[in-house]
Amino acid sequence: MPARLRAHPIAAADPTRAAQQVASAVLADAPRGRPLVLAVVRWGAHPGLHPSPWCLDGVVHAIEEAGLQAGAVQRGDRGATDPLAVQLATRRISPLDEDGPSVTVCLPGSRHGVRVPRALVGHSLCLVVPCVHHQRTSERGPSWRGPIGAGLVSLTSSWGASPTRSAVERAARCASEVFAHVSVVIDAGWWAFLSSREEASPLLLTPERMLGLRLASPITGSNAIDPRHADAWLGLQLGLPMRRRPAESPTVLGPAAHTPWPKLPRPALRGPNRAREGFAALWRPTEPSRSRRVALPPAVPGSLAHLWDEYRASQPATTEGRRGRPG
Numbered sequence: 001m002p003a004r005l006r007a008h009p010i011a012a013a014d015p016t017r018a019a020q021q022v023a024s025a026v027l028a029d030a031p032r033g034r035p036l037v038l039a040v041v042r043w044g045a046h047p048g049l050h051p052s053p054w055c056l057d058g059v060v061h062a063i064e065e066a067g068l069q070a071g072a073v074q075r076g077d078r079g080a081t082d083p084l085a086v087q088l089a090t091r092r093i094s095p096l097d098e099d100g101p102s103v104t105v106c107l108p109g110s111r112h113g114v115r116v117p118r119a120l121v122g123h124s125l126c127l128v129v130p131c132v133h134h135q136r137t138s139e140r141g142p143s144w145r146g147p148i149g150a151g152l153v154s155l156t157s158s159w160g161a162s163p164t165r166s167a168v169e170r171a172a173r174c175a176s177e178v179f180a181h182v183s184v185v186i187d188a189g190w191w192a193f194l195s196s197r198e199e200a201s202p203l204l205l206t207p208e209r210m211l212g213l214r215l216a217s218p219i220t221g222s223n224a225i226d227p228r229h230a231d232a233w234l235g236l237q238l239g240l241p242m243r244r245r246p247a248e249s250p251t252v253l254g255p256a257a258h259t260p261w262p263k264l265p266r267p268a269l270r271g272p273n274r275a276r277e278g279f280a281a282l283w284r285p286t287e288p289s290r291s292r293r294v295a296l297p298p299a300v301p302g303s304l305a306h307l308w309d310e311y312r313a314s315q316p317a318t319t320e321g322r323r324g325r326p327g
Contacts, residue, residue, distance in 0.1 A: 007259070
């Protein structure tokens with residue numbers, strides 16, 4: 001039986017509700033006697049590159065309702081004043097100490113172990129990621145690392161997990177060995193594409209939904225989803241150029257299970273050999289007009305745009321750090 005993925009629409013009138021419902025579902029069988037590691041991945045300051053504040057509020061509310069004791073770790077890009085850290089601190093979720101004693105965890109089928117902070121071993125994990133696909137280049141053309149795979153690799157690379165071609169598989173195996181329960185919440189209010197060569201604001205689509213799933217762990221059993229299959233399924237919904245269709249797709253449940261997904265514009269869909277040129281054209285900053293008007297950055301799309309504007313207006317003026325490179 002295919003593993004299950006939950007999909008809930010984000011309502012602008014109550015944006016935290018979808019994240020709370022999805023997180024409650026995927027944390028339902030997390031052991032209540034074990035602490036929870038809330039791992040938040042942030043690829044930049046632009047909307048779509050980090051979990052939204054309403055996503056984090058909903059996830060934290062689900063954690064509190066479940067009576068779980070949580071501490072936070074962050075991966076990816078951090079600004080000089082990281083708004084995610086500030087938001088979590090206001091909800092009494094403190095950073096976990098990853099600089100203390102560590103233990104070596106041996107991975108099945110590998111001769112090399114990873115050095116994991118002792119403070120994390122045996123906990124449950126809830127990985128919260130933005131819906132971002134990273135473009136990766138190879139001799140066979142562009143390929144994609146989806147939000148779950150990129151989040152797992154970013155989490156485990158600091159423990160010594162090598163960034164090989166099988167990095168996602170190794171990272172997933174590492175998480176299943178380190179944590180008692182592994183769940184993922186994907187904030188797909190927006191979808192973004194990232195390339196290591198581009199620095200412009202990313203192209204955004206508006207799926208406007210929260211997704212939740214469980215990965216392999218000692219507790220999950222048959223409900224686990226292979227992160228590579230889930231990421232490939234996401235790419236298929238968005239119309240990403242794929243070398244091959246996913247071998248297995250999850251069973252999607254929830255009120256947004258059958259809601260149509262936005263698709264990438266046609267210039268990006270003319271075959272794998274032209275994908276890079278198509279995306280580069282979509283990302284290229286607007287050329288100055290003959291009247292010499294200043295080109296404004298692209299507007300944040302979708303029904304959640306006003307929530308983003310309100311959030312940015314409430315933040316102090318700070319200089320954000322540069323965007324982190326894909327893990």
